[in-house]
Amino acid sequence: MPKPSKSFARSFTSLLVCLLILILGLQACGPNPTEAPSPTPRADDSAGKVDSLLLEIFLRYTTTQGTEAEKQKAAIDFARQQGLVNKKDEVQFQLEVSDPAKQNPVSDKIKTMGGRVIDSANIEGVVKMRVAVPVNTFMSYANSATKDNFLRDLAAFDGVKNIQIILARDTQDLRGFPETHAALAALFQTSQNEGVKLMGADKWQAAGFRGKGVKIGVIDGGFKYYEDFLGKTLPAKLDIVDQDAKVGGGVIDETVHGTAVLEILYSLAPEAEFYAVAVDGSDTELASAMDYLAGKGVNILSMSLGGHGTPGDGSDPLNVKIDGLRQNKNILFFISSGNEGDAHYVGQFEPDEQGFHQWQPGVTRMAVGNPGSVPYRSKVILNWEQWQERIPTDLDLFIEDKNGNPVISKSNDQRYLPPLEYAPLPTQPRETYYIRVRLKPNTPKPAKPFRLHIFTHDLPVQFFTPVLAVANPADSKKAIAVGAVDWQKDTVAYYSSQGPLPNGIFKPEISAPTGVSSAAYQEEGEEVFNGTSASCPEAAGLAALIKSANPRASADELTGLILQSVKDLGTKGPDTAYGYGRADLSGIQPGPIAPKGNVVAPTPNPNPDLKIQTSRLFPAPKVVPVTPRPGTPTSASTTAPVAVTTAPAVTTAPAVSDTPPITFQDDFLSATSGLPNSGPTVYEGNTYRVKASPNQLNWGVYPDTVRVQDFAAEIKVQGINDRSGLYGLVFWLQDANNYYLLSVTGNGSAQISQFNNGQWRELLGWNALQGWKTGSPNTLRLIASGGKLSVSAGGKTALTAQAKGAGSIGFAAAGYSQPVTATFSDFRLGAR
Numbered sequence: 001m002p003k004p005s006k007s008f009a010r011s012f013t014s015l016l017v018c019l020l021i022l023i024l025g026l027q028a029c030g031p032n033p034t035e036a037p038s039p040t041p042r043a044d045d046s047a048g049k050v051d052s053l054l055l056e057i058f059l060r061y062t063t064t065q066g067t068e069a070e071k072q073k074a075a076i077d078f079a080r081q082q083g084l085v086n087k088k089d090e091v092q093f094q095l096e097v098s099d100p101a102k103q104n105p106v107s108d109k110i111k112t113m114g115g116r117v118i119d120s121a122n123i124e125g126v127v128k129m130r131v132a133v134p135v136n137t138f139m140s141y142a143n144s145a146t147k148d149n150f151l152r153d154l155a156a157f158d159g160v161k162n163i164q165i166i167l168a169r170d171t172q173d174l175r176g177f178p179e180t181h182a183a184l185a186a187l188f189q190t191s192q193n194e195g196v197k198l199m200g201a202d203k204w205q206a207a208g209f210r211g212k213g214v215k216i217g218v219i220d221g222g223f224k225y226y227e228d229f230l231g232k233t234l235p236a237k238l239d240i241v242d243q244d245a246k247v248g249g250g251v252i253d254e255t256v257h258g259t260a261v262l263e264i265l266y267s268l269a270p271e272a273e274f275y276a277v278a279v280d281g282s283d284t285e286l287a288s289a290m291d292y293l294a295g296k297g298v299n300i301l302s303m304s305l306g307g308h309g310t311p312g313d314g315s316d317p318l319n320v321k322i323d324g325l326r327q328n329k330n331i332l333f334f335i336s337s338g339n340e341g342d343a344h345y346v347g348q349f350e351p352d353e354q355g356f357h358q359w360q361p362g363v364t365r366m367a368v369g370n371p372g373s374v375p376y377r378s379k380v381i382l383n384w385e386q387w388q389e390r391i392p393t394d395l396d397l398f399i400e401d402k403n404g405n406p407v408i409s410k411s412n413d414q415r416y417l418p419p420l421e422y423a424p425l426p427t428q429p430r431e432t433y434y435i436r437v438r439l440k441p442n443t444p445k446p447a448k449p450f451r452l453h454i455f456t457h458d459l460p461v462q463f464f465t466p467v468l469a470v471a472n473p474a475d476s477k478k479a480i481a482v483g484a485v486d487w488q489k490d491t492v493a494y495y496s497s498q499g500p501l502p503n504g505i506f507k508p509e510i511s512a513p514t515g516v517s518s519a520a521y522q523e524e525g526e527e528v529f530n531g532t533s534a535s536c537p538e539a540a541g542l543a544a545l546i547k548s549a550n551p552r553a554s555a556d557e558l559t560g561l562i563l564q565s566v567k568d569l570g571t572k573g574p575d576t577a578y579g580y581g582r583a584d585l586s587g588i589q590p591g592p593i594a595p596k597g598n599v600v601a602p603t604p605n606p607n608p609d610l611k612i613q614t615s616r617l618f619p620a621p622k623v624v625p626v627t628p629r630p631g632t633p634t635s636a637s638t639t640a641p642v643a644v645t646t647a648p649a650v651t652t653a654p655a656v657s658d659t660p661p662i663t664f665q666d667d668f669l670s671a672t673s674g675l676p677n678s679g680p681t682v683y684e685g686n687t688y689r690v691k692a693s694p695n696q697l698n699w700g701v702y703p704d705t706v707r708v709q710d711f712a713a714e715i716k717v718q719g720i721n722d723r724s725g726l727y728g729l730v731f732w733l734q735d736a737n738n739y740y741l742l743s744v745t746g747n748g749s750a751q752i753s754q755f756n757n758g759q760w761r762e763l764l765g766w767n768a769l770q771g772w773k774t775g776s777p778n779t780l781r782l783i784a785s786g787g788k789l790s791v792s793a794g795g796k797t798a799l800t801a802q803a804k805g806a807g808s809i810g811f812a813a814a815g816y817s818q819p820v821t822a823t824f825s826d827f828r829l830g831a832r
Contacts (some may be wrong), residue, residue, distance in 0.1 A: 010644055018039035046148070047158035048413035048557055050163045053082055053423070054093055058149050061139060076135050080670040082408075082424045084165070084378070087667065087686050090132040092118070094166045094282070095154075097127035102159030111158050113141060113150065119247045121284040123317040124324070128283050130166060130247075141629040153574065165308035167381075168281030170457055171221045171257045172311075172471070173338035173531040193267040194487050195513035195538045198588030201268050204545045207590035211269025211544040213551055217298035217331075218265065218276040218537075219289045219305065220258030222251050225795065233263045240276040241292060243285045252278040261537045268541025269548070281305060283318055286473075290321060294329045299555075300548055304336045304533035306471025308455040309420060311387035312706040313503040319476040321682035326478040332555040333479035334540035337508040338471030338497030342464045345454040346610060349384065349393075349446065355439035357395075357452065359463050360612075360621060365400070365434040366454070367462035367618040370427035374706050374829055375674070377460045381420040382410070382437060384452040385502050389419075394440040395452070397421040402432050411440065427459065429706065432618065435461075451502070462618040467576060467608050469497035470507045481508035482557065485582050486515050490569060492577045496532060499576035502779050504604030506574065509559075510566060512538035512583040539583045563599045575600050653716040664706070667752065675700040688824045690813040692725060699730050701810030708732070709806045711787050715830040718777040720746035720813070725820030728784055728812025732805030740805060742782050742791055747819075748772025752801045763789065764801035769795050771796025 021150035032586025047055060061075035079085045086092055095110075097103050102123055107117050108127070115133035133150060143149040148156065155163055196202050204210075222491045223240050230236055240645055242252040258276060265274070275296045277289035286305075293301055310316035314323075325331045334666035345366065356364040370376050380399060396411040410421040435454060439445065453468070454461060474481035474497075484493040492498075493514055499507030512535035547553060551817065553561060565588050566581030574580045580599065666673050671683040680691040681700035708731065717727045720737050726745045737758070743751045752764035772778055783790045783804075792798035809829070813822035 005232045040228065041534045046152050049155040049160065049416045050167050050411075051093070051417065051422075052089045052413075054084070054091075054151055054163065057084070057091070057138075072136075072139050075139060075711060076674070079135070080520070081426070081672060083667065085135060086132065087669070088132070089135050091135055092130065092132050092166060094164050094307055095131055096161040096164070097129065097159050098161040099159060100125065100127050103127050103129075106157065106159045109154065111156065113137075115150075118249075119284045119288070121287045123283060123287050123322040126317040127288075129282055130282060152555075165422055166282055167307055167422060169286070169307040169472075170303040171255065171282065171533055172304050172306050172339050172536070173257055173533040193264055193538075194727050195264070197265055197543055197585050198439065198513055198586075199538070200588070201542060201545055204549070204585055204590045205270075209545050209549045209590055210270030211541075211548050214269060214272045214300065214544045214547045215296065215298040216265055216269065216274050216540065216544055217293035217296065217301040218258060218262055218274065219279055219286065219293070219301065219303045219653050220261055220276065221281060221305065222253060222255035222274060222278050223258040223262070224253045224256040226259045226262070228261075228795065229259065234259070234266055235270070235272075235274055235697070237680065238274050239296075240278065241289075242278045242607070243289050243292070244278065244280045244579065246288075247285075251280050255280075257304070257533065261302065261533065264534060264537040265302060265541045265544070268538070269544035271548070272544050273816065274526050279305075281307070286318060287321060290325060294325055295508050295626060298331060299558075300332050300334065300335045300540050300543055302537045303473075304536045306338045306472060306474055306532075307335050308338075308340070308381050308383055308453070309422065310472040310475075311385075311502070312383070312453075312468075312470065312472055312475050313387075313501045314475045314505060315387075316472055316475075316479045320474050322473055322476040323478040326555050330555045332543065333476065333560055334482055334536050334543065335474040335476070335479050336471065336536040337474050337481040337483045338498075339484075339495045339531050340459070340469040340471065340497045341466040341493070341495040342615065342696055343456045343458065343461045343495070344465055344469040344497070345461050345463050346451055346465045346468050347463075347612065348449050349395075349437075351439050351445075355441065357437040363621040365436055365621075367434055367621075368425075368431050368456055368459050369432040369618065370429055370459060371617055373429050373708060375429060375702075376427050376436065376458070376664060376759060378425045378427055378457045380423045380425050381455040383455065384419045385450050386419045391415055393446045393450070394418040394443040395419070395421065395487065396438050397423055397442050398436040399423055399425060400434045400436065403433070404434075405519060407433060425456075425459075445495065456612075460615050460617055462615055462621065463612050464615060465610050465612050466496070466498040467610060468500065468502055470499050470501060471497060475501050475505075477505065480539065481512055481513035482532060482536040483508040483577065483579060483581070484514040484530075484532045484541045485511045485569065485578065487513035488515065489691075492570065493530070495530075496535075496577070500605055500608060502606070504606030506602045506604070507576065508579045509563060510539050510579040510581070510583055511535065511569070511577075512542070514538070542583045542585060545585065546593065546673055548591060559593065560595050560597075560599050561593050564596045664827075665830040666829075668825060668827070674702045674706065686825060688811060688827075689719075689821055690811055690824070691731045691819065692813045692815040692822045693819050694815045694817060695812040697728070697812060699728065699810055699812035700782075701730055701733055701808050703808075705808060707807055708784075708809050708829070710805075711809070712781070712783045712785075712828075713809065713832045714778050714779060714781045714826075715811065715824050716777055716826045717744070717822060717824055719823040720820050721748045721775045723816065724818045725813060725815045725822070727822045727824075728778065728814060729780065729809070730812050731782070731784070731809045732807040733809070734807045739807065740803065742780075743814070744772075744780060745791070746771065747774045748778075748793065750793075750802075752789055752791065754803070763803050764791070764799055769793040769796070769799065 057079045061071050064071045064074040114137040118130040120129040143153040244251040279285040293655050300802045359366045382397045392414045394414040408423050412424045429453045455813045475517045482498040501758050514535040520765045563580045567584040568581040570578045668688045669686050680698045726743045729742040740754050749766045750769050751766045754761045785803050789801040790798040811824045
């Protein structure tokens with residue numbers, strides 16, 4: 001391999017410095033909460049119906065200095081950074097129609113404006129539409145009469161109730177899940193679902209009860225590689241539908257999460273009949289998937305998806321639909337309770353004199369952070385319990401960096417939009433951010449107390465509260481919400497979302513094993529499949545065994561049978577951590593079960609002990625003097641400012657070493673993900689391109705904050721079709737004179753080598769990759785785990801070498817006989 005020149009090394013170092021400055025600069029976006037707020041829109045202003053994050057796109061356009069092209073680029077780049085632009089270069093959002101009779105006129109209006117309706121659904125009388133608009137149309141549109149932009153003009157149209165961000169449900173795993181064919185193959189060879197024996201399912205299987213006659217449905221975010229495991233870890237016959245492909249997308253290959261869920265179900269009920277649907281997590285696709293599975297006559301439906309963009313009390317239209325399917329179609333739903341045990345805060349809204357919420361007395365900032373080693377796109381959701389109010393209290397959400405600089409803000413108009421603020425949060429490794437919540441200035445103060453919630457996705461918060469954290473739609477009254485129990489300890493997992501619901505309804509109903517062994521996780525540097533994503537199919541699979549032995553049992557009767565068979569853990573009797581207990585048949589004789597009577601739910605408790613805990617992951621909160629609010633009765637001892645001097649007691653929380661790995665994905669739609677973007681290394685569309693002249697090696701590497709040790713990387717490559725050059729994956733890079741390189745020629749020969757202070761050392765000699773397709777796009781995979789390097793393409797047999805290291809990671813190209821351009825897309829990284 002050619003060695004990079006000294007000038008190249010200098011330019012590489014300069015690029016990294018510039019990039020770090022750029023990243024820090026980009027964090028300072030959005031209004032500062034201490035500055036004067038924007039005026040509240042007029043009551044007749046249609047902008048009040050629109051999510052403020054969408055309106056911010058146009059604000060970026062109008063406030064950017066420069067040419068028309070520069071103004072549009074600034075606006076579109078912002079939209080991409082917030083995840084509002086899809087791979088087709090369209091801005092996407094959700095629209096709610098005020099009256100089902102106005103659905104068609106609204107749809108026609110969208111078409112005449114140049115947009116398209118992706119899909120729509122009437123969910124128990126509430127009509128929701130997903131809309132996509134080409135970014136150029138979105139930016140250039142103006143109503144000829146009013147000059148309103150796209151959002152204002154659409155929001156003003158009769159029948160449009162509001163325009164919101166699409167809040168999709170997330171898979172309830174703990175990140176780092178394996179995404180490789182080789183890892184799943186290893187799972188088939190060596191792994192074991194300890195839940196089968198722990199719950200006593202092995203005895204039932206041996207007695208001949210293996211799920212025969214039961215139809216099981218699964219809704220998930222993807223079923224990658226499922227075809228390769230039919231007749232192995234999956235049934236030989238399997239009906240899977242990609243609901244998203246029906247509307248012009250396609251998510252079936254987005255993740256192996258659903259494949260792993262199916263494997264758990266199949267290990268428990270191998271003779272059941274399985275149906276599955278891949279969805280993007282939106283309400284419209286979830287509703288359509290449920291209707292499809294109901295049409296197939298499923299008895300049990302397992303769904304390891306959840307979110308927090310609803311009241312959380314079982315009253316959402318999707319909840320009502322689930323309740324109706326159980327009553328009318330006899331379908332028993334098992335749904336993950338959520339993984340927000342340490343990623344959720346709840347407390348009564350307590351503003352200081354400036355209107356900022358006090359997380360604890362005198363503390364108006366709450367830390368949230370990424371304890372992992374790679375960047376991660378998360379979210380922060382502010383949700384407060386005024387969903388039944390005609391006009392909720394108007395709260396705004398702010399996220400700041402550690403220096404108090406604004407990162408992003410949300411300030412919806414609660415006269416039109418629900419009591420919810422959502423903010424995407426791209427995080428840097430081991431970086432701390434701060435959440436602030438403020439009563440919007442010049443708006444009425446709350447007439448009575450209410451609770452507010454903060455939820456994140458896989459990011460711990462400084463003050464966390466496992467209770468009142470059950471995700472939607474596990475909050476459905478007729479669904480069985482499933483919590484997570486560590487199978488080795490038989491104790492509730494620290495991340496498992498606990499009940500009750502905000503209205504006091506008892507949840508979760510049951511808990512089930514998680515942390516079961518997985519060779520697939522071992523390939524990723526992990527050992528187990530964690531999360532309520534794993535516990536949900538464990539409980540559903542056990543219910544299938546009971547159903548096969550009690551075929552005439554209705555959904556209600558089956559609920560009673562599985563809940564009366566549980567192993568009681570935790571406090572005696574039902575509790576909001578374990579439910580009625582951990583799913584279990586070990587003490588039940590295989591065969592028909594005699595019902596013990598109706599399972600009586602505990603008395604609703606809308607005011608549980610919040611038990612706010614403080615995470616050891618963050619520094620102690622900075623306490624500031626607190627003064628009584630105006631109108632608050634005071635005694636002589638409290639009329640002066642009161643300094644709070646004692647920090648809250650630190651209670652049990654996961655240590656940094658216990659935090660699960662973070663998964664980083666880059667679709668290259670935004671040029672701010674950290675790679676160099678000039679000269680031979682540039683972002684183009686949704687790809688990253690590296691050019692190289694003959695006898696030249698060029699690369700683009702993520703900033704030094706992205707450092708990996710054991711990891712799994714997957715990247716799609718194309719553009720080099722022969723021996724004229726090679727694709728490279730640079731990893732464990734310390735500097736331009738010390739790095740490792742996976743090299744793959746255009747015709748599929750692979751080598752792994754180390755460059756160290758002027759010398760090349762070959763770790764894996766040139767060998768052909770069996771799955772490589774010359775002249776076509778190829779998916780290249782490299783896994784480093786426990787001193788072993790493994791490289792494969794197209795899911796075929798891997799080549800291996802031995803090495804350990806740590807450092808940055810990125811992409812390279814080298815030319816031999818002629819110039820080459822390597823195109824990289826769809827990068828996935830799982831790392832500890």
